[in-house]
Amino acid sequence: MALTGVLRPGHVQLRVLDLAAAVKHYSQVLGLWETARDPQGRVYFKAWDEHDHHSVVLREAEAAGMDFMGFRVDSTATLKKLADNVKASGLATEMQWVEAGEMLKTGERFRFTTPTGHVIELYAEKEKVGNMMPLENPEVYPENLKGMSPTRFDHCLLYGDDLDGTVKLFTEVLGFKLAEQVVAGPDRLQIAAFLTCSNKPHDVAFIRHPEKNKFHHASFILDNWGEVLKAADIITRHRVSLDIGPTRHGITRGETIYFFDPSGNRNEVFSGGYIAYPDRPTLTWTDDELGRAIFYHDRKLNEAFLSVVT
Amino acid sequence: MALTGVLRPGHVQLRVLDLAAAVKHYSQVLGLWETARDPQGRVYFKAWDEHDHHSVVLREAEAAGMDFMGFRVDSTATLKKLADNVKASGLATEMQWVEAGEMLKTGERFRFTTPTGHVIELYAEKEKVGNMMPLENPEVYPENLKGMSPTRFDHCLLYGDDLDGTVKLFTEVLGFKLAEQVVAGPDRLQIAAFLTCSNKPHDVAFIRHPEKNKFHHASFILDNWGEVLKAADIITRHRVSLDIGPTRHGITRGETIYFFDPSGNRNEVFSGGYIAYPDRPTLTWTDDELGRAIFYHDRKLNEAFLSVVT
Amino acid sequence: MALTGVLRPGHVQLRVLDLAAAVKHYSQVLGLWETARDPQGRVYFKAWDEHDHHSVVLREAEAAGMDFMGFRVDSTATLKKLADNVKASGLATEMQWVEAGEMLKTGERFRFTTPTGHVIELYAEKEKVGNMMPLENPEVYPENLKGMSPTRFDHCLLYGDDLDGTVKLFTEVLGFKLAEQVVAGPDRLQIAAFLTCSNKPHDVAFIRHPEKNKFHHASFILDNWGEVLKAADIITRHRVSLDIGPTRHGITRGETIYFFDPSGNRNEVFSGGYIAYPDRPTLTWTDDELGRAIFYHDRKLNEAFLSVVT
Amino acid sequence: MALTGVLRPGHVQLRVLDLAAAVKHYSQVLGLWETARDPQGRVYFKAWDEHDHHSVVLREAEAAGMDFMGFRVDSTATLKKLADNVKASGLATEMQWVEAGEMLKTGERFRFTTPTGHVIELYAEKEKVGNMMPLENPEVYPENLKGMSPTRFDHCLLYGDDLDGTVKLFTEVLGFKLAEQVVAGPDRLQIAAFLTCSNKPHDVAFIRHPEKNKFHHASFILDNWGEVLKAADIITRHRVSLDIGPTRHGITRGETIYFFDPSGNRNEVFSGGYIAYPDRPTLTWTDDELGRAIFYHDRKLNEAFLSVVT
Numbered sequence A, B, C, D: 001m002a003l004t005g006v007l008r009p010g011h012v013q014l015r016v017l018d019l020a021a022a023v024k025h026y027s028q029v030l031g032l033w034e035t036a037r038d039p040q041g042r043v044y045f046k047a048w049d050e051h052d053h054h055s056v057v058l059r060e061a062e063a064a065g066m067d068f069m070g071f072r073v074d075s076t077a078t079l080k081k082l083a084d085n086v087k088a089s090g091l092a093t094e095m096q097w098v099e100a101g102e103m104l105k106t107g108e109r110f111r112f113t114t115p116t117g118h119v120i121e122l123y124a125e126k127e128k129v130g131n132m133m134p135l136e137n138p139e140v141y142p143e144n145l146k147g148m149s150p151t152r153f154d155h156c157l158l159y160g161d162d163l164d165g166t167v168k169l170f171t172e173v174l175g176f177k178l179a180e181q182v183v184a185g186p187d188r189l190q191i192a193a194f195l196t197c198s199n200k201p202h203d204v205a206f207i208r209h210p211e212k213n214k215f216h217h218a219s220f221i222l223d224n225w226g227e228v229l230k231a232a233d234i235i236t237r238h239r240v241s242l243d244i245g246p247t248r249h250g251i252t253r254g255e256t257i258y259f260f261d262p263s264g265n266r267n268e269v270f271s272g273g274y275i276a277y278p279d280r281p282t283l284t285w286t287d288d289e290l291g292r293a294i295f296y297h298d299r300k301l302n303e304a305f306l307s308v309v310t
């Protein structure tokens, strides 16, 4: 199989301060579909075109932020092998197996903490529940979509301290490719890394930051720039807190808008971007062009984008 | 690396009746960039966002059609291994190595004929010439784009007799996945197969057809539905022969338009489509829904689409 | 006031064979809002951004087609004056005043038959019911839009015999301007006239045709080409009979799709087109370019478009 | 004729600090076509779909800003009549006739100063030079468009002190309609007025401001939201100073982006907006919703937008 190993970001578990408000946001504004609640009280969601049981899990907690991000791998054999490789790498800490079923409809997960302090999981099995259309003679999208209705959970951007270690772990152990990076200063210190395990321009990204384990945003993919405008209109109709957009990224070329869930976790919906291949040269941005790299049109960063993380 | 083996359709060589007219079409209408001409008189083109030296090669000949389609693999080691596997499979004929340089800026190619009679090549090396923008601090697209200016050559659709053999070769030997298929009659005979080696919904597709080695279309990818309209406008401005569109496919969900080069070879430009993963269930269409599968809006096939191949 | 006299197409009354099926089509597929039913059994609809009580009226009958089309004029004084002018012109027949209230929420209407046999009405008063949003601090569109949800009823295309007489009536008596026309043969006989009373490229259009009083289509305006695609998708989801599209008109430049209601009355939804001014030169198309004039991309007419009228 | 009296904004004359830089901006970035230069050194431009000789005139000067804005009226008779009415109104000052030819290809203009201190002209004649396509069997747009290539000059937004007087002049004397307004405080003082003389949501707008005769922006119309993105990309490619956007207005619903010419004059390109009619109710926004009224997504005003005028 030409797409092997780590296949995709499969889920993200977010902490929210008020579960009811969060459920309303993720279902009515973002337009995800609630698929389950578990005995712990967690609420599970999927985007409509995902076939797997869930991609977003919300947990009520005292502080917002990300509990962990999970990546689906191609098979149980790969899961074992990657777990061994992560252990052997000496780059991860707090490694453990989480038993099948701890997360609903999901097989056992290998969990570890990256050098930037983020909890990452690998797993090989999650129940297929379909994309709300038959597998034979389907339509092109389901009826009754609501809210922004992205097709898929796409990626997260995470902030942490030991960027070098995390990039090494993702590229050398997990098989990701550095699609784009930002370097700073005369020594060209890497301060941002956009990593892909697929044809998408990024599946996860990291920014160098003094604190460990910070969450910048979870991102969901839309079909096109017209859907970005519709998302912006929905943000205002629901009086959701807007961060920035509609605009375009220089990095990945994506068309984007950022906003906050009621707990202050940042969401992104976006469209576009190029088709990434392993042999496509890595693009590099220098910090004097950081504004244009992040917000191609404004060419400057807004304060909130840099400093507000959960 | 998570994307391994066969990476992508890397080139297609087409026969044209009048080279000058064809060069004008592929450069001014389609908007590819001419990158070279070789001593044989072949003309090489690339789409703007491809980094490799070329993806379309035109050769003047007595009859239109496709000489061969080439796929880029991830490494020389993979090339050797896949060549061995193809040989071992007993599914291919007329196998040969074409020496490096026979095609400009391209390493050695392993060539074989599929059960449907199509000549397919695998290769691991082609010179990178860039996408007309720097690798440091680029813009989001180059200036002076002309014509439809697709970002990439995307796939071909090919017609031939032994569909079963070719599908077996692509899935079992070359690592492709069957993303969608059409089946006919009470026995559900497979009459069309859409195959992917990536996150794209298809990288090559085959239709069951009485004759061997027929070419239906070469397709190029655009950014969005607005670009499909622009392509349609360009088709009329240049009085290019339109086949059908703008419309949408049921299969792949892509937004599309088909037209003919001056020699009668069919071209497609399209946008959209879902993100394919190896574990996404294969979609099946039945022949009574074939019209909607191919042209989602018209829900019937036009005569030319079915019968005109080169 | 700079926009005076005849302001706009205000309503069209259509005959349908099965009222329930028609109501479903106009409300769920087209996405109009039902605003009333009258003692005669007629059903009234408005598009969401119209402030007037209705723009489409359906009447169950033995044969499909258009009963009449009504134009709103700027005042009662203008209504009287235009009625006098129509009478004085000698161009209209079957002139009569229809009393206020015969059509719900609508003032008295001056009705006449054009030389092409179409029943046209002028009226000055219809109750304002708003566009479903407050007049103070509104949103940009209402929630819960369904179906294609055009913003307005835009125009009709009508077929009839004495095109010269009708064009004379609309331009010399009612103050319309000939925005575009089609002429045929060496004598350049006018065979189509696109007439505007506003900044829109057309408010009504007529085609020369052997029979009197035929109805080709009623058209509704969408925001953009992306909405035309969405309309096309809705057509297929509801298995509505498609005529042609998505495509573009050469005449008016509009982006368009045509389809049939369950009784065989043709509908159009479209977007785009230029801003028309009274001093903009009339555009002329010759019959050898008629295909491109009507369907800019196909450059040929489909049989149904020419011959199917109700 | 249903569209009578004042037809449209016909031209705006802007002062620029460096004519060469300005010409480059208006031709290559905005994408207007230079049509003439006059003995005074002024440079004339038109947008591609305007048939009149020019709509933008640049004059090199010590300070940026607007010299005057001109409106085309339907006839010489109307010009005389409106001039008389302006004189009789007592609302205008510094009234004068400017002789035909003082502005190239333009008939005599009646010039006056509004209560807000802006110089406004009315004229009835300007040479038609066409929209770069034939009047018989044209294409839908010309080839070789460059830059943002708006179809038309659309409106200006002007700042000045005596808003009441200017609104009275435009509505009671010149026949404009108040499409939307902003009111402030418990007394609902009108602080902004959006005025139309057509089906467009605005043809000119005024903001209450302590100084007389300030210029906020000249605006040009694009076809759609995709063109707004393209404009944003062009702004960055040419390193043009961006004010804000892409975004949407609450007022008019338009999709928009603002930027500055090299002299600091603000430009807007936008698309969309509703179809305005004289009987459409005036929309009112209160100052506590001013942010959303102006920038529907951000729901707050940026400092530059409010304070930077020329």
Ligand SMILES: [Fe+2]
Pocket: A155, A156, A157, A217, A219, A268
């Ligand atoms: Fe992101």
Ligand SMILES: [Fe+2]
Pocket: B155, B156, B157, B217, B219, B268
């Ligand atoms: Fe295709």
Ligand SMILES: [Fe+2]
Pocket: C155, C156, C157, C217, C219, C268
């Ligand atoms: Fe129409």
Ligand SMILES: [Fe+2]
Pocket: D155, D156, D157, D217, D219, D268
């Ligand atoms: Fe504006």
